[in-house]
Amino acid sequence: MRYFHVRATGRANKNIIDRLTDDNGRWVIDIHDISNVAGDYFSKLFKSNEPSNVDTYINDIHTKVTPEMNANLAKHFTDEEIMVAFNQMDLHKAPGINGLSGIFFKENWEVVRKDGQSKCIYTRPYDT
Structure with a gap:
């Protein structure tokens, strides 16, 4: 039984993010700073740099409802x-x-x- 507990605890410890590097290459270890770095990363990742021209895409969609x-x-x-x-x-x-x-x-x-x-x-x- 102890074997499984040790394995589960080890896996849990491996799944913890204890530090990240920010945009300037500095290591961040505070939990709130790690959260901010991760949030900023994904915000930039999913944000478009250029405004999208929706009409370009919509014009290719044919109307199905009369x-x-x-x-x-x-x-x-x-x-x-x-x-x-x-x-x-x-x-x-x-x-x-x-x-x-x-x-x-x-x-x-x-x-x-x-x-x-x-x-x-x-x-x-x-x-x-």
């Missing part, structure tokens, strides 16, 4: 669509994070539909 398709996707749900969804779902489970079950919405639809809270039902999730 304006008509987009209009259809962006429109509000109808009462009929919502009732079809209610009839397809398990009425004892909540359809969203508000915690209200499907049966609540189905039985109180006339009140909920007219209430301002119906906005969360009438709009699609990606509407802003």
Whole structure:
């Protein structure tokens, strides 16, 4: 048993970064300085030196969604669509994070539909 403990402890000690060199070639041993050096390194690594021209890349992407398709996707749900969804779902489970079950919405639809809270039902999730 001691063998495995020694191996695990040795591996843990090998995985510790106890020093790094900064951009000036100096060794850094303080944990906060090591953190800053590593953070600076990766910030520079993943930061672009030149501003990218996004239009160059976007122009090569062909549109798959037509304006008509987009209009259809962006429109509000109808009462009929919502009732079809209610009839397809398990009425004892909540359809969203508000915690209200499907049966609540189905039985109180006339009140909920007219209430301002119906906005969360009438709009699609990606509407802003």
